[in-house]
Amino acid sequence: MVRSCILVAALAAGASAFTLPSTSISTGHKTSHVFLSENHRNTEPIGQFDPLNLSNDSSTRSASTAAIAAATAALLSSPLAANAAGPDWGIFEGRTGSLLHPTAMFGMAALSASTALLGFQWRRQRTLGDEISALKKTLPDLGGAASVSDALAAAQSAESVDSVLVSKLKAALPVESEINALTKERKDLATAGPRDKHFSQGSLLLFTGIAFAIEGPLNTYARAGKLFPGPHLYAGAGLVVLWALAASMVPAMQKGNDAARTVHIGANVAGLGLFIWQITSGVPILFKVIEFTKWP
Incomplete structure (x- = not known):
């Protein structure tokens, strides 16, 4: 159960990484989100697929890591984890x-x-x-x-x-x-x-x-x-x-x-x-x- 809770916390911390990015087209100083036609797909660059959110800056990754560490520490310090140290005789x-x-x-x-x-x-x-x-x-x-x-x-x-x-x-x-x-x-x-x-x-x-x-x-x-x-x-x-x-x-x-x-x-x-x-x-x-x- 402890491992499951840790996994859930990790998934929650990085949930945004699994959201597909929308495509942007820049026109002058304005940026509008549109659906790309077949020609646009072939001629203009699109946002790259980044499920682990590795392209974000280091501050975002540090925040995610800190969140996972905090969740893990909370779970390990819970009564459930303490009881798992040994059986009750x-x-x-x-x-x-x-x-x-x-x-x-x-x-x-x-x-x-x-x-x-x-x-x-x-x-x-x-x-x-x-x-x-x-x-x-x-x-x-x-x-x-x-x-x-x-x-x-x-x-x-x-x-x-x-x-x-x-x-x-x-x-x-x-x-x-x-x-x-x-x-x-x-x-x-x-x-x-x-x-x-x-x-x-x-x-x-x-x-x-x-x-x-x-x-x-x-x-x-x-x-x-x-x-x-x-x-x-x-x-x-x-x-x-x-x-x-x-x-x-x-x-x-x-x-x-x-x-x-x-x-x-x-x-x-x-x-x-x-x-x-x-x-x-x-x-x-x-x-x-x-x-x-x-x-x-």
Whole structure:
């Protein structure tokens, strides 16, 4: 519409240029406008065709140019032209949409800590079996007894007491207690199911994290018309990369690859560090958002 208005103004300013000139015949000091006969057309000069009015003097052309420039400036300064600078995002430019990002970030920080705890619980459950097996190998021969306590009771009640065996069984009592405690811990962890919870929360964190990592810059651009590179933006970008790296290790981890587990854990620990940095650098931005936005 703006271009159409400019074109109309330009046509109006030069409208006179498209009026065909009348033909004049000079007789003495008087000039009369007549229609030319066939002979006059062939013998006397006529006014030349000048649709752009280029034969006028420079003052006339300057006036036309000034008129077009003034019309263009008026159109560009109108509310229509101002609204064309960018779309109206409505509630997403207000305080409600702007506070959605920091609120989600605080929630995901808590979710990250919870997911990390579940991951270490699953790792603990998985490695407890090896630890229990290693402790059982240090126990003396129990002679078919179900526990060290039962073997000790049998050795002490025998007709000929084997003092060496009794000493070994007594020394093994703390080891048996430790084995029992680890077995109970493993059973409790298996009941809690940290493996499935870790996977579910990690998937949710990956989706929401990437979604709000994109939503944050879009909201900033909607409000300010530009982005502000700095620690907060860099930490968020690095965090998304680390989330993707950790997720990419899952298939290899499921096949028992210890190197993939190490990379997965390292990426998530580094991600928690970046999350702390992002929150620290984002608090001042949050205060500015509250200051320069209004509800809703």
